[in-house]
Amino acid sequence: MPTKYKGTSREVLALDTFIKLARCFASVQAQVLPHLQRDFGLTESQFAVLEAVLHLGPLSPGHLCQKILRSGSNVTTVVDNLERDGLVTRERHETDRRIQMVSLTEHGRTVITGALPAHVARIAEALTVLSNDEQLVLGRICRKLGIALAPA
Amino acid sequence: MPTKYKGTSREVLALDTFIKLARCFASVQAQVLPHLQRDFGLTESQFAVLEAVLHLGPLSPGHLCQKILRSGSNVTTVVDNLERDGLVTRERHETDRRIQMVSLTEHGRTVITGALPAHVARIAEALTVLSNDEQLVLGRICRKLGIALAPA
DNA sequence: AGCATATATTTCGATATCGAAACATTGGAC
DNA sequence: GTCCAATGTTTCGATATCGAAATATATGCT
Numbered sequence: 093m094p095t096k097y098k099g100t101s102r103e104v105l106a107l108d109t110f111i112k113l114a115r116c117f118a119s120v121q122a123q124v125l126p127h128l129q130r131d132f133g134l135t136e137s138q139f140a141v142l143e144a145v146l147h148l149g150p151l152s153p154g155h156l157c158q159k160i161l162r163s164g165s166n167v168t169t170v171v172d173n174l175e176r177d178g179l180v181t182r183e184r185h186e187t188d189r190r191i192q193m194v195s196l197t198e199h200g201r202t203v204i205t206g207a208l209p210a211h212v213a214r215i216a217e218a219l220t221v222l223s224n225d226e227q228l229v230l231g232r233i234c235r236k237l238g239i240a241l242a243p244a
Numbered sequence: 245m246p247t248k249y250k251g252t253s254r255e256v257l258a259l260d261t262f263i264k265l266a267r268c269f270a271s272v273q274a275q276v277l278p279h280l281q282r283d284f285g286l287t288e289s290q291f292a293v294l295e296a297v298l299h300l301g302p303l304s305p306g307h308l309c310q311k312i313l314r315s316g317s318n319v320t321t322v323v324d325n326l327e328r329d330g331l332v333t334r335e336r337h338e339t340d341r342r343i344q345m346v347s348l349t350e351h352g353r354t355v356i357t358g359a360l361p362a363h364v365a366r367i368a369e370a371l372t373v374l375s376n377d378e379q380l381v382l383g384r385i386c387r388k389l390g391i392a393l394a395p396a
Numbered sequence: 397a398g399c400a401t402a403t404a405t406t407t408c409g410a411t412a413t414c415g416a417a418a419c420a421t422t423g424g425a426c
Numbered sequence: 427g428t429c430c431a432a433t434g435t436t437t438c439g440a441t442a443t444c445g446a447a448a449t450a451t452a453t454g455c456t
Contacts (some may be wrong), residue, residue, distance in 0.1 A: 102368055
């Protein structure tokens with residue numbers, strides 16, 4: 093049992109569960125992110141932004157915020173770097189000029205469509221340790237917890 | 245289904261599962277970390293270092309590395325900040341002078357023993373959406389995955 | 397002893413990340 | 427039309443995070 097904390101049994105169970113959740117997530121990330129970086133020069137957040145724009149079309153920083161679960165100021169930074177590297181462009185919304193729209197450049201589209209299958213394959217590879225049933229159960233419980241805690 | 249990716253059914257299941265895992269982990273963190281910061285002025289990594297040293301006694305940066313699952317250079321930075329704030333001290337190991345030993349100051353001990361119960365309570369609170377059985381199953385599957393992917 | 401290799405830590409440069417404050421634009425109240 | 431509150435984005439200062447290179451010490455080989 094990883095937990096050294098003395099508390100109620102309810103607390104010990106929750107902490108123990110959460111520690112396993114955190115370690116398992118970290119393990120998958122460690123399995124997967126270095127390749128994204130080395131093979132495609134993309135950080136996790138850069139990948140997330142490109143993937144969102146690929147699948148949803150041009151998005152504002154505000155929408156990207158919600159999609160990638162990061163703060164607005166962080167999205168600004170990540171998009172800055174993607175723009176500098178020529179993977180996305182920013183354009184003001186025509187009718188509401190407070191809003192910026194982030195779009196893929198041709199190069200950006202090429203990069204993300206190249207990186208995506210390899211990235212998915214690595215995730216699938218990492219999860220092969222679990223049976224289909226285990227993956228389904230894991231997904232169901234995570235979904236329940238995630239939805240219950242989702243902001244608003 | 246969150247996944248827009250077209251791939252084999254095995255890939256779709258794995259990706260779908262992983263996305264739920266990631267979102268659920270992020271949700272719990274979002275529920276818990278702001279309090280750690282606001283109530284005790286601790287970041288997640290600072291908390292992790294203090295907690296490890298509290299429970300395991302003085303540790304080298306190398307051991308802290310393994311415990312908190314971060315790079316060596318990151319541990320250096322985190323310990324730098326903790327030292328600056330008077331929560332830990334660094335001392336050279338007596339026989340092997342390559343090694344530094346990180347210890348809690350009195351103040352550090354006070355801070356971590358104050359923060360720990362509140363932090364655990366918040367985690368337990370977040371996990372109450374899951375039944376005991378669900379927590380056990382979640383923990384078991386996460387452990388299996390974490391162990392399978394653990395380095396070495 | 398001298399030297400090469402291994403181990404432990406730090407430094408460096410880059411990106412990520414946050415919250416608060418600043419800035420820009422819109423839209424409603426009057 | 428003017429002002430003000432709301433909305434969207436960026437700026438700013440701080441910490442986290444990584445990998446590669448530099449530094450310091452130890453250890454084994456000769």
